[in-house]
Amino acid sequence: MALIRSVFQDELDSISQSLVDLTAMVSESMSKATTALLSCDLKLAEEVIAADLKIDDYQHDIDSRIIDIIARQQPVASDLRALVTALRMGSDLERMGDLAHHVAKIARMRYPDAAVPTELVETITAMGKAAIKITDKTGVVISTRNTEMALEVERDDDEIDGLHRQLIGVLIEPTWTHGIETAIDITLLIRYYERYADHAVSISRRVYFLVTGKFAS
Amino acid sequence: MALIRSVFQDELDSISQSLVDLTAMVSESMSKATTALLSCDLKLAEEVIAADLKIDDYQHDIDSRIIDIIARQQPVASDLRALVTALRMGSDLERMGDLAHHVAKIARMRYPDAAVPTELVETITAMGKAAIKITDKTGVVISTRNTEMALEVERDDDEIDGLHRQLIGVLIEPTWTHGIETAIDITLLIRYYERYADHAVSISRRVYFLVTGKFAS
Numbered sequence: 001m002a003l004i005r006s007v008f009q010d011e012l013d014s015i016s017q018s019l020v021d022l023t024a025m026v027s028e029s030m031s032k033a034t035t036a037l038l039s040c041d042l043k044l045a046e047e048v049i050a051a052d053l054k055i056d057d058y059q060h061d062i063d064s065r066i067i068d069i070i071a072r073q074q075p076v077a078s079d080l081r082a083l084v085t086a087l088r089m090g091s092d093l094e095r096m097g098d099l100a101h102h103v104a105k106i107a108r109m110r111y112p113d114a115a116v117p118t119e120l121v122e123t124i125t126a127m128g129k130a131a132i133k134i135t136d137k138t139g140v141v142i143s144t145r146n147t148e149m150a151l152e153v154e155r156d157d158d159e160i161d162g163l164h165r166q167l168i169g170v171l172i173e174p175t176w177t178h179g180i181e182t183a184i185d186i187t188l189l190i191r192y193y194e195r196y197a198d199h200a201v202s203i204s205r206r207v208y209f210l211v212t213g214k215f216a217s
Numbered sequence: 218m219a220l221i222r223s224v225f226q227d228e229l230d231s232i233s234q235s236l237v238d239l240t241a242m243v244s245e246s247m248s249k250a251t252t253a254l255l256s257c258d259l260k261l262a263e264e265v266i267a268a269d270l271k272i273d274d275y276q277h278d279i280d281s282r283i284i285d286i287i288a289r290q291q292p293v294a295s296d297l298r299a300l301v302t303a304l305r306m307g308s309d310l311e312r313m314g315d316l317a318h319h320v321a322k323i324a325r326m327r328y329p330d331a332a333v334p335t336e337l338v339e340t341i342t343a344m345g346k347a348a349i350k351i352t353d354k355t356g357v358v359i360s361t362r363n364t365e366m367a368l369e370v371e372r373d374d375d376e377i378d379g380l381h382r383q384l385i386g387v388l389i390e391p392t393w394t395h396g397i398e399t400a401i402d403i404t405l406l407i408r409y410y411e412r413y414a415d416h417a418v419s420i421s422r423r424v425y426f427l428v429t430g431k432f433a434s
Contacts, residue, residue, distance in 0.1 A: 080287060184388060187400075
């Protein structure tokens with residue numbers, strides 16, 4: 001029994017490690033998408049767009065392994081909850097990959113023009129950095145189950161919300177001269193970064209709940 | 218054994234019925250949100266916003282029941298896949314409820330003004346109707362596992378995409394006189410309807426895959 005238990009534990013650890021690896025892939029994707037967007041780098045945008053398939057495949061593989069573990073090991077309730085949570089974290093990460101891909105697609109669509117006007121570059125740069133910071137912390141939260149850091153991720157998300165408000169403020173100023181099409185792009189970009197961060201927060205909340213049995217908010 | 222199997226089948230059917238009920242709740246929410254948006258009905262918008270908690274609770278309840286069934290029944294691989302798919306359909310539906318709630322929040326934010334300018338009312342009405350049509354078909358797909366209808370949902374989604382392009386076309390016309398703030402609202406509204414429909418398509422694809430073992434696209 002001790003041996004079976006240990007094999008099972010190894011399998012859980014391996015799933016957790018794969019989720020950490022997927023988090024790193026997603027973080028790299030968003031980081032490159034932001035660079036592609038702000039430096040009008042078509043090649044880098046294409047790279048992010050192509051990498052999305054790898055992220056999807058990686059997540060599908062994790063999914064299949066989790067379902068296989070549930071079917072073979074018939075885990076007790078608490079282990080089953082951890083495995084179902086892992087399924088959900090995989091979905092969150094896959095969606096984060098999609099959102100990085102959406103950012104890259106806006107960069108590609110406007111190339112060789114810049115989708116982001118010069119006066120917004122600083123704020124979008126800050127948004128990208130905040131998104132990556134949240135993702136990287138989320139990777140640590142998955143790996144270490146550190147509940148303090150899970151709460152930190154929640155707070156870091158407020159930074160994204162603040163930048164969101166700041167950007168919308170610039171768009172609706174009477175001094176905005178970049179027209180409607182750019183305003184639409186920026187509105188969608190803000191939404192993508194915001195949703196990306198929401199999913200990271202959601203993962204941290206799931207870990208927090210798994211460890212403490214309580215909701216983080 | 219036959220008896221246990223039958224109890225299990227009843228439990229699966231009951232989950233399926235609850236997902237159909239949740240689909241109806243979500244459809245009603247989006248229908249009311251669209252009415253609230255287009256008729257500037259604050260009371261109705263508040264109703265949709267309040268109903269979102271009920272949708273969330275209903276989904277959490279389905280989730281718990283599914284996990285409980287997996288823990289107690291230790292289902293074989295195919296039944297396990299059906300249960301995991303049900304978990305995912307619940308998440309899709311919960312998210313569709315969120316998106317209806319977002320539409321209602323834009324209606325509330327702009328009240329007593331209209332968020333949607335008169336010349337866009339017809340297209341947004343059509344978008345709302347298409348979203349409801351897709352949701353209602355999705356309910357039938359969950360209930361009957363009709364794969365033909367699952368493919369229909371996929372095609373109906375093209376209608377939403379067409380309306381999306383049409384609306385963006387109006388926004389970027391030089392004749393657009395409603396300013397940036399309204400353009401931002403419309404951009405977000407389009408995104409909400411589109412994502413709402415995407416989740417319905419995703420549910421139909423999940424059913425299609427469960428029944429045929431093949432991907433719908």
